[in-house]
Amino acid sequence: MTEPLRLSKRLVELVGCSRREAELFIEGGWVTVDGEVVDTPQFKVTTEQVALDPLAQATAPEPVxxxxxxxxxxxxxxxxxxxxxxxxxxxxxxxxxxxxxxxxxxxxxxxxxxxxxxxxxxxxxxxxxxxxxxxxxRIEQEYLVDVSGEMIDEGLNALSRGMLYQGWELPAVKASWQSENRLRFALKNPPPGVFALLCEAVGLKAQALRRIRIGxxxxxxxxxxxxxxxxxxxxx
The missing domain is CATH 3.30.70 (Alpha-Beta Plaits)
Known part of the structure; x- marks a missing residue:
């Protein structure tokens, strides 16, 4: 019975590369075992068909x-x-x-x-x-905020200028209605809790927040x- 071998060792035997090159080939997703990609050098093989992609490069995978x-x-x-x-x-x-x-x-x-x-x-x-x-x-973030309540007159304009609310100096933001009960906010580096304060300042209550964009x-x-x-x- 064939003794199990590490995939990296089997690859060294098959293609004559160094152990480090074998590990890089495998970690880069260039090696298949019976047709399936295996990216773990420690994976044990016996009689399976091991193959190296002809385009393989022995380099560390690019950061993702x-x-x-x-x-x-x-x-x-x-x-x-x-x-x-x-x-x-x-x-x-x-x-x-x-x-x-x-x-x-x-x-x-x-x-x-x-x-x-x-x-x-x-x-x-x-x-x-x-x-x-x-x-x-310097990076703008965009949030959708579900709200309840009735916005004060000229509320969007007030949000775009910035305002003082209960001792808090609130930042100027880009705000618009996405639907009847959902506001879209865009601002840079929003501090914790700022959306609840922004909503309260114009007569609304924030119910749910969802970030959809960064930069x-x-x-x-x-x-x-x-x-x-x-x-x-x-x-x-």
Whole structure:
């Protein structure tokens, strides 16, 4: 009976590469076992057919950024645990093949408002993380806020100018009605709790918040609890 071997060792035997090259080939998604991609060098094989893609490159996979549509109130750690191949949005499965390495060493920036749903960003790219943190004051965010109550006269104009409310100096924001009971807000680096105050200041009560955009990146048609990859054309 054939003894099980690590996939990386079998690949070394098959193609004559170094152990490190074998690991990079496998982690990069270039190796199949009986026709299925396996990206774990420790995976054990016996008599299975192991093949290396002719276009394979022995380089570390490029860092990726994942855009997650968080259900309301989901904490960061729970959201991170939800990032897996199975929860990739069906509509976005054509762009990139998920690898186990895509879900490792992910960091998040641009915190979601407490209790809100919508766009969370997880990234392996230090340049994106730096932009989301160091440049937060310059990046506009867009939220949809479900409201109840009756807005005061000229409420939208008051929101666009900024105002003083119960001792709080509220920022000037872009605000518009999306529907009869839903407002769209756009502002840079919103402080915690600001949407509740903005709504109260014009006679409304915030019922639910959903972030749909950070800078030039929107969550798009991703169902709640699922995610997609940031494309190379998208910029925060």
């Amino acid at each position: 950024t994942l855009l997650f549509n968080a259900p309301a109130g989901m904490q960061v750690q729970m959201a991170m645990a939800s990032l897996k191949a199975e929860t990739l949005s069906q509509e976005h499965r054509f762009s990139k093949r998920p690898l186990k390495g895509h879900f490792l060493r992910q960091s998040t920036g641009c915190d979601l408002q407490a209790g809100a749903s919508g766009l969370m960003v997880f990234t392996q790219d230090w340049r994106i993380l730096r932009k989301l943190t160091s440049d937060a004051d 030039g990146v929107s969550i798009g048609k991703v169902p709640a609890g699922q995610w997609r990859y940031l494309s190379s054309q998208e910029k925060f």
